[in-house]
Amino acid sequence: MSVRNRFGTTAALAVMTTVGAVLLSACGPDNTGSDAAAPGSAAPGATAPGAPAPGGSARPSTPAPGTPAPGTPSHGTPAPGTKEVNGTSAANHLTISTGTRAVTMNGTTVDFGTVVRDLAWSADGKRAAFINGNGDLVVADPDGGAKATLATAPGGETWSHPTWQHAAQGPSDLPESAERFDTIVFAAARGGVLRLEKIPTKAVGGTPEVLTPRTSLDGSADRPQPPQTGNTWADAGGRHGEIVYANTPAGEVYLYDDYIRPATRDLGHGSQPALSPDGEHVVFVRSVDGHDHLFTRSSRIDQQDEKDLTPAAATDYTEPAWSPDGLTIAARTPDGVSTLPADGSAAPAPVSTVKGLPAYRP
Template identity: 30%
Template sequence: MSVPLREGVPLGSCRHRPGADSERARGDAGVPVASSACRRTRFRLGGSYVNHRLRRASVALASVLAVSAGTLSLTAGEAAAAGSWAASDGRLLGTDGSNLYRISPDGSGSRYLRQGTAPAWSPDGSRAALVDPYQSNELVTIRQDGAFEQRITQKNGGGAVSDPTFWYGGDSVVFRTGGRLRTAASDGSTWPQPLFAAKKAGCDSQPSGSDGPLLVFVRTGPDCSHTGAAAVWLYNDANGSFRKLAADATQPALSADATRVVFVRTVDGVRQLFSVRVDGTGLKQLTTDTTQHQRPSWSPKGDRIAYVATGTDQRHLELLDVATGAATAVPNSDGWTDVAWQPLRYNYVARVYGSGSVSTNVAASRWTWDSYGRKHVPGLLAAKSAVLVNGGSPSYALTASALAGTKQGPVLTTGAGSLSSAASGELKRVLRKGATVYLVGNTKVLSSKLSDQVKKLGYKPVRLSGGDRYAASVAVAKASTSKPQWVFLATGKDYHDALAAAAAAGSSSGSRAVVVLTDGRSLSGSVTAYLNKLSPKSTRMLPVGADARKALLGAYDHGKLPRWPNSWDYWYVGGSSHEAVAVNLANFWWSYTSTVGLAPGNDWQSGLNAGSAMSRFGPLLWSGTKTLPGMTRNYLINHAAGINSVAVISPYSKVPKDVVTAIGTAISADANWFRTVNYAGGAIPKSATTGAVARSATAGTGSAPAPSPAPARGPVAPDLSKAQRLTVG
């Protein structure tokens, strides 16, 4: 009998043999290979190397934030550059050597959280990283109250880890093991890999990351067999450069604005605190007393430094005023051996909406795609095509987001008989004359008259049709690519799984993913014929949902795929609910997630709009109309270190304020540290700065930019070496 996958572990590589009636776990064959480029991990997929951290060549990330007169502006893309994400001071997190505590800087509110060492905060203060003293080869991340534990494990066990730090917008962690620095997704979705290529690495430790590309660390020699005096180095991942900041220095900590570094240097036998700018200038000794100063941590505002003080009395925490040099003891911190100061930064919930499904469809397009022939708005994308679907029925619209993502353009809804004024207006706004407009469905779905109207506007209509929705999904898949690396299968009798799959497939032109629909638990003739021409040895099959899996295996077992080999692999994503399937697909397909799209689960048009807007940036998840589903909420909480924005795309009335509050609270330090931005019609609020402000040193005054995303990241393909392989038979 088949062994069902446990909830929360619904994905894996499966080897299918005819007549199989049992499954057992096996290791995956995917082999990670470190590239020569620093911190970029590649995986061998189908005989070619795919940069696992490439989001898309045409975009950098999903959220640009700009503030004018207190109003935030957020769009679907970001021009990433170095900069600062404004922070406020939160709590202190520290350890007495084995137990982890949280305390306010004034010594009040002390709370035991759990056992752990070497604490570090994510850039938004929503989660903390630590080393488990009883499983020293693993990192643990937790919510600030100690709950919602996530583990970052090393392949084949690995050695003891130390010195964790978050990096970029919090979606990455860096730590030390075996004398080298390693990096992984902070949600544990990737295996840790060496941060530096072998020829650039040394005996490195004590990293401290920023919310952007800068990282400081200690190097004691070219390797750990040839060590000397410790020095603090700066690494800039934006250009791969290294700079030695200070000799005879240890325990560096980068300020929240990534402009200064505090470190420890021994002077006449006493460990003193020094600071230096990241450009190597402005070296300054901050302390001169006889106290031993260790483990410094900047206040997020940058005006104080917390550190462990050891004098004639018991070890405790002190706070140094950088301007005056005055030190103040922190009550109730006796015995602490380490400290990290929590940064509090705002995350954002963007509400993209119209008065109904049609106007929300236009709003989603305006929120993502730039206006052709006008001044470019940073963060918006240039459309190269568009996809038209019938907005009255989901039947032929379910896979449109996959095509739109691949061809780079919006999905626009219209009526069956003639082109709506809303769709016509968006075509003229985003597309150059002569661009291709795909019509999904036969002439009963989108009429010949409508095709003629598209042509009269100056565009090239291309119809993708068939006798039914299943044949149309094959036509869409063929239009996307003739050589898919991934084929998602999802039932065409319900919209939830297919829309989530289409959003994922549309994100990954680098690995050429498509979606075809199953007729519930069976395959139609057109889908069977399409699959039979592919080989599961070179094209990965990914059924999404239990019905799609049964359809695929049933077709093979009944001899409908005669060209397929006797033994083949496939990947499967399932779940106990539609919300769970979407979450599990997000966990499987996306790493380094920074932006998520949500739509109410009872509205397919909102799901289509959210999926098409988000397919290039992050996963599509389902919200409730009264509450936030538990699986969706848990995903947001567990990935909160890296998620900086959530886009709720639906008519305003369909997602109540309580659900929006639950969303914002899940991704933030608490309910006080998120903001909601309303994009009526997809337009930037009039009171905000016109256009998005890119994160750069030249950004206008008053801007509060978003965290800088790591370059070359994204959902190109899942980390197959993390996937569990199941063997059928």
């Protein structure tokens, strides 16, 4: 489903589509029958195994009989007469989560032992954050082991799309060994209302708090403040805690920077933004002539020019992600995952038929 359908801007539909935007734009198809390890496709909007029903309680995920232990590669052999394109390797750092127990990476699939939705990697690549089958925020090692539940989603609340906010605690010239803080920011939907929430990565069993975007530290009345609700799809980059996110009702992309003091800026019309590893550029999705295109622009306040990376798009490119070196962008398509140069010097090329959310492990 294209972004133009997931993120409608008609006022009368804004509340109805808010939660749907999160669920449909999550990491990919969710299997409704089991926690099977094999990547697969399911009907849009299907509820992941064990996911809490609106207003209800969650049921625990149960491993399917014969499922290999977490961390065991479980990449199967394609059926006779079929061709499978995986597209991931240790060299390209690409990973794909499909809303099942399986995460495609390093040229194989790894069973995490639980449903993995909206997988995101820490800045050092040593930990993964995701929403599990119960709808809770979980971190784990790259093989699915050493899981820890950072926070449990309250009944009737749906969480999605976590991102690691990683920054030096102090001046920008601090060495890499300086004290740092790590926070995970994610979207929380309750009663049709979306907000961004955050929690420290070491707060196992903790309680998230609402992230409040402001244009200034004191929220002065003479400065218009950004929307406090409808915020979703946060993505962090750089080493100073910058975050880009989308506001669904407004159809706008914002940059939030809480380094030294909070500041929020509107970057223009779009959705599903991703911030480059150096924090200098943003890629986002915008509908053009019936298809979802990828656009980039600088994150600097004095540079507002945009570039359409997919001007000849004949399909939809959504859910973009930056490679660790900032040179490549991966995006989801209806047929799998494609990649393209971040400078737009070449058209997107299909790299995988696995249908899911692309992410890069540093």
